Amino acid sequence: xxxxxxxxxxxxxxxxxYGQRTLWKDLNLQVAPGEFLAVLGANGSGKTSFLKxxxxxxxxxxxxxxxNGAPAKRGNRGIGYIPQQKNxxxxxxxxxxxxxxxxxxxxxxGFRLRGKSYHQxxxxxxxxxxxxxxGKIPVGMLSGGEQQRLRVAQALAANPQVLLCDEPLxxxxxxxxxxVSALVGQQAKQHGTAVVFVxxxxxxxxxxxxxxxxxxGGRFTLGTPAEVMTTEVLSKLYGTRVEVLHIxxxxxxxxxxDSVLDGHLPEDEQSHSHDSTHGQEIR
Amino acid sequence: xSWADFTAAVFNxxxxxxxxxxxxxxxxxxxxxxxxxxxxxxxxxxxxxxxxVHGIAELSFAGAAFALLIGADVIFGSLVGxxxxxxxxxxxxxxxxxxxxVIGVIMPFGLGLGILFLSLYEGRSANKFGLLTGQIVSVDSxxxxxxxGTALVVxxxxxxxxxxxTFASADPDIATARGVPVRTLxxxxxxxxxxxxxxxxxxxxxxxVLALLxxxxxxxxxxxxxxxxxxxxxxxxxxxxxxxxxMLALGGSIPISPYVTTLSFVIYLLCRIAGAWRRRRGWSAxxxxxxx
Numbered sequence: 260x261x262x263x264x265x266x267x268x269x270x271x272x273x274x275x276x277y278g279q280r281t282l283w284k285d286l287n288l289q290v291a292p293g294e295f296l297a298v299l300g301a302n303g304s305g306k307t308s309f310l311k312x313x314x315x316x317x318x319x320x321x322x323x324x325x326x327n328g329a330p331a332k333r334g335n336r337g338i339g340y341i342p343q344q345k346n347x348x349x350x351x352x353x354x355x356x357x358x359x360x361x362x363x364x365x366x367x368x369g370f371r372l373r374g375k376s377y378h379q380x381x382x383x384x385x386x387x388x389x390x391x392x393x394g395k396i397p398v399g400m401l402s403g404g405e406q407q408r409l410r411v412a413q414a415l416a417a418n419p420q421v422l423l424c425d426e427p428l429x430x431x432x433x434x435x436x437x438x439v440s441a442l443v444g445q446q447a448k449q450h451g452t453a454v455v456f457v458x459x460x461x462x463x464x465x466x467x468x469x470x471x472x473x474x475x476g477g478r479f480t481l482g483t484p485a486e487v488m489t490t491e492v493l494s495k496l497y498g499t500r501v502e503v504l505h506i507x508x509x510x511x512x513x514x515x516x517d518s519v520l521d522g523h524l525p526e527d528e529q530s531h532s533h534d535s536t537h538g539q540e541i542r
Numbered sequence: 543x544s545w546a547d548f549t550a551a552v553f554n555x556x557x558x559x560x561x562x563x564x565x566x567x568x569x570x571x572x573x574x575x576x577x578x579x580x581x582x583x584x585x586x587x588x589x590x591x592x593x594x595v596h597g598i599a600e601l602s603f604a605g606a607a608f609a610l611l612i613g614a615d616v617i618f619g620s621l622v623g624x625x626x627x628x629x630x631x632x633x634x635x636x637x638x639x640x641x642x643x644v645i646g647v648i649m650p651f652g653l654g655l656g657i658l659f660l661s662l663y664e665g666r667s668a669n670k671f672g673l674l675t676g677q678i679v680s681v682d683s684x685x686x687x688x689x690x691g692t693a694l695v696v697x698x699x700x701x702x703x704x705x706x707x708t709f710a711s712a713d714p715d716i717a718t719a720r721g722v723p724v725r726t727l728x729x730x731x732x733x734x735x736x737x738x739x740x741x742x743x744x745x746x747x748x749x750x751v752l753a754l755l756x757x758x759x760x761x762x763x764x765x766x767x768x769x770x771x772x773x774x775x776x777x778x779x780x781x782x783x784x785x786x787x788x789m790l791a792l793g794g795s796i797p798i799s800p801y802v803t804t805l806s807f808v809i810y811l812l813c814r815i816a817g818a819w820r821r822r823r824g825w826s827a828x829x830x831x832x833x834x
Contacts, residue, residue: 314719316718316719333721334719334720334721334722335721336720336721338719340716340719340720342715342716342719345715347712348590350587350760350763350764351588351712351767352584352587352588352762352763352766352767352769352772353708353712353767353769354767354768354769357768357769358712358713361705361708361709361712361713361716361717362720364705365705365706365708365709365717365720365722366705366706366709366717366720366721366722367705367706368702368703368705368706369701369702369703369704369705370701370704370705371705392828393826393828395768396767396825396826396828397767397825397826398767399767400825400826401826410716413716414716423719
């Protein structure tokens with residue numbers, strides 16, 4: 260990442276409020292091509308909303324957002340999106356390669372008439388994420404980690420300039436967490452794709468991260484992992500004593516007062532509130 | 543009833559060669575409905591709408607019964623009823639759980655209305671029963687062209703939204719992020735589904751619609767996941783059930799629907815067995831195991 264490169268994502272004085280509650284305020288952020296930005300924070304701190312806004316699915320309360328110089332809009336082909344792992348139903352009538360193919364031309368009308376370049380592209384993408392060996396297996400029969408690789412391939416299909424990831428490692432085992440984050444990191448470094456990676460667990464992606472945006476209690480902190488992930492900075496952000504420990508090259512945040520700061524949590528985030536309350540090490 | 547009476551009623555192929563040409567239009571109608579049922583069934587399975595199909599069918603039945611009562615065209619009545627029900631479900635039920643309760647509320651209401659209209663109707667009682675259990679024994683050429691025209695609407699409609707509908711059905715979140723109009727597609731699909739249900743009711747009746755709209759696709763999904771194969775098999779199975787069912791029913795004195803549903807069910811059973819065999823033989827086996 261070079262500071263002089265023109266930013267691909269640019270937020271100025273961006274604010275998000277829900278009613279009386281301010282999730283974050285006056286956020287100024289420039290993300291350069293090839294930069295890997297991790298978005299961390301407590302549950303209900305507006306991480307997922309941050310992505311929704313970048314996707315053009317919901318608006319900022321105030322402030323400006325441009326992506327590649329233009330206002331964010333729905334269905335931007337320059338943006339790839341990888342959500343949380345959610346298992347496909349066992350009888351989904353799609354094979355692994357068809358799931359990847361949805362990223363290639365799934366948004367086009369009608370049905371595919373001539374498939375040569377389509378099949379070439381799908382083969383390329385499968386190879387890129389190491390999924391060639393199970394390309395023809397029904398997607399419902401694959402493991403969560405394998406399905407998530409396919410989602411990475413699907414998101415990369417349109418050669419996006421921006422890759423938005425919403426907790427893509429959740430419910431994956433450690434090996435698959437590493438493999439999937441390596442794929443995303445590689446995309447940033449080798450193809451100059453800007454990555455915005457929302458997660459509550461920084462360790463699997465620590466080696467790839469350039470900067471961290473940490474959201475908590477209506478405030479935020481922005482900086483390199485070394486700057487942000489310290490006892491002083493996080494304690495100040497949370498407004499209470501939070502300890503950042505270094506154990507075997509891993510960062511462990513102890514004493515994050517999730518429930519105190521955020522009161523009620525959105526329903527879909529409650530399921531993993533448990534492990535983040537007790538530090539990020541329990542896995 | 544003795545066994546001989548039973549077989550004579552169920553399987554009767556005397557004068558078959560003379561009968562067959564008379565039923566050319568009926569067979570054609572069956573084939574057309576097979577195509578529609580097989581095509582739309584794959585999406586019904588993908589979107590988990592089996593229960594919705596059942597609910598739509600009951601309102602379609604109410605519409606047809608009302609048409610019968612006031613002397614209007616029955617096919618038109620059932621079309622109005624099912625398209626109305628399908629769109630209502632599309633608008634009201636956004637989430638799966640919500641959808642199921644909405645269907646559970648609508649379905650008995652529709653059935654009750656239908657029974658009301660039928661009890662007020664003073665015409666032939668065979669007409670009444672036909673709506674619930676199927677009737678197209680004799681389709682005239684006007685009806686056939688109406689049927690073919692409506693079926694064409696469904697097929698062309700489905701074909702034109704095929705890819706985005708697949709995307710939206712498989713993974714609505716990602717599809718939304720990619721700009722696929724998920725909600726509009728869902729409504730469009732419900733509209734087409736409503737038409738398909740109304741058409742299928744003409745063959746198998748309101749109670750047995752699932753045999754045409756679910757079973758063939760469910761059977762296909764047992765043996766393959768390749769999208770093209772799923773569609774081909776599903777359509778093939780549905781056509782086998784309808785055309786085969788009509789051909790078996792020609793000589794006997796029994797309605798078409800039991801033949802269609804039984805064929806459909808047998809195909810499903812065979813596919814289940816084949817699928818189980820394929821899974822045991824390692825359907826999901828990789829040429830070289832993943833390194834993790």
